Amino acid sequence: MLTRRTHPTPHAPRPARRTDVVVVGGGTAGLAAAGRLTAAGLGVTVLEATGRIGGRMATVHRDGFRLDRTGQLPLPGTPALPRPLRLCRLSGGVLLRGAGRTHRVGGAAPAGDEADDHAWLHSSLARLRHCPEARLRAWPELTAASALSARGIPPGIAERSLRPLLTALLHDPELDSSSRLGDLALRSFARGGLSLPAGGAGALPELLASRLPAGTVRTGVRATEVSTTAVTTHGHGTFRCRAVVVATGAAEAARLLPGLRVPAFRPVTVLHHAAPGALPSGAALVVEAADRGPVTHSVAASAADPSRAPGGRTLVTSVVLGERAAEPPELLDKAARSQLGAMHQAPADDWELLAVHHDPQALPAAPPPYPAVRRARLLDGLYVCGDHRDVPGPPGDLSSAARAVQALLKDLAGR
Template sequence: MPPTISDSPDVVVVGAGVAGLACAHDLLRSGLRVQLVEASDGVGGRMRSDRHEGFTVDRGFQVFNTSYPQVRRRLALRELRLRPFTPGVLVATERGRLRFGDPTRRPRRLSGLLPGRLAPARDLLALGALSARDALAPVRTLKHAEERTTRTALAAAGFSERFVEEFFRPFLSGVFLEDELETSSRVFHLVWRSMLRGTLCLPARGIGAVPALLADALPVGTVRLETPVDRLTDEGVLLSSGREIAARAVVVATGPGAAGALLPGLRLPPYRVVTTYYHAAVSSPLAEPTLLTDARRRFLNTCVPSEVVPGLAPAGHSLVATSVLGEDAPGREAALREALAEAYDADAGGWDLLTVRTVAEALPAMTPPQPLSRTSRQGPGRHVCGDHRATGSVQGAMASGARAAREVLSDLGGGAAR
């Protein structure tokens, strides 16, 4: 049983996102006393969900991948009541909507992959070879493969420029939040592997259910909300209230901006900005739980989350979520609405704009050379974790938290976190 939390913890973890929550779990499991402080009114960081006019909206559209090792180790997935997306993706192109499905999961749609319908035989053979390699090769092989940009790797794998532009570029733009395919090829292959081996889902209560489940498993009193930290001190942390919490070690698990402020000199990658527009429609513009991307790059992706989880929208309504790169701007929603009407082949004029969510620090840029993991150590008794220390994903954030816990335990002589 973890020790009771006191005013004199061994470790203070600053930030209750998934990295901080994972770190706190491992430290507690190893017998240390942990206090986790969070500036906002809830856990999750960027993984938050809100109720808005009867709808459940995430703070930036996110999907949940069941194959991540950290996810499978830490979460009882059945408690999230996950609902899957259709395996595959629809792409809005000048030739109309094209369906790129996974024939291993939906054999009835195998005919759609016949050469000439979606792509030449060369591209389909290259796709099969790439997918087989990434799905079956040991993770170590992918981690230590030659590193280049994703675009270069796709060309080397034999894909035509047309196939890259119609399939990979629009799809991966939504995954990595960049539309030049400049992400490290090692990251691409690892993510592609995870998609082939797992299922993309939405939790029944929104993406915020994931960090909530982690937080609920902590001892009562571990997490203190609305407790911002002003700065780190020689003894621990000084709260904005003026109170100091002493600790043998401090782990900064905040977003990158706050981490840089608390740890001057911390090297941080640039971050991608994403904005998600949530519309309410009387009828669903796409009567299936499928992700729709855009070869013309007017948006990253769009879907009808209420087709995946009906409870995300009130009865008689549908929820449409569409993400774009960058900030919201005057006139952008109107132009987006026109693009959505064309992509869905639906009348979007009557849709109500529910809310707009911009996430300024959505994902770190992961251009080559991209370390897949970085040490948490920033000085005696000072550590940092988050997706900027690994890869931009739930897996990366949790793995970074786990590494921070191991290094804290090593430094304090407390053994190793499991």
């Protein structure tokens, strides 16, 4: 039996509660696992340490704005996204803004030198759209950065277009991620473009939670010890069960499960601004292609999803990656103003800063060799899921939850 012991709490012991499965973590992975277990007829209790569900996918409501804590865009080609999650398409595609040049990926063909970039990218993405995953995984695995120079891509196109596009899709400014992950992200983009969840990123965990029986999720309950048959909590007693699923972030999972691998992480800071009116950029992901400031990419989120801002105002959500993500919010905001004005082609001096969300462990790094998935079953009765066991981001949360539940149900059936 694998356990993690901590110092006893000063609270008086409480009677043990019993359920079939305890899921530790009320984020996307935990809620997805709980939904599958409930559908299989098991009694489930979800324990969330904070006062809210959703984890990094939570959306904060403020003065009519819906502000995401994450800057990651779900790719519509991802089969794991549950229905009926509604996605608002970024109909303007991707705008690559450089010094004195703009190139649109996924829109009308430009003229001049940029036409060569457009034609090359259009034909390459069209081929990638129909490429089987098995063939992608057969290509030599490099870092995404090395693949740009090793695959015969014209150097100008690689630097002007593909590098900034991959940086935004992978949230990786150095492109140290596996080229396989980059290939899969580009293929998903080629197949479905980019979208925002209607109502904010929190719509995904809220949808998953809405499918659970009342009382399944308990917030403000922090697990201190887990085993195959029980979860001990801080101040809320012990929950007895037939199996435990740890569905937290990697660092918290390793605290509960000593010896579990903890990956390196990619930090992300999200800036939310309110602009006084519509912006020329429209419903497009605007990607910085000239290194003019701290922002990597930005989107007028309410242009695609009007529910994110009150009438007459535009919510601008911008993402800072790498070392600059750790800078103080006031310095980032000051440094980003002129850059955002150039990216969206509208003065940004009078934009209101609504919120800044910094997450030093926003996404697990995925350098080569990229294993794609890691085992979900640790012992009969003890399972782990989350994007640190799969593809970084919500798709990894969802697919790893499915694998953990599959292993759990198989074990229960064999007892």
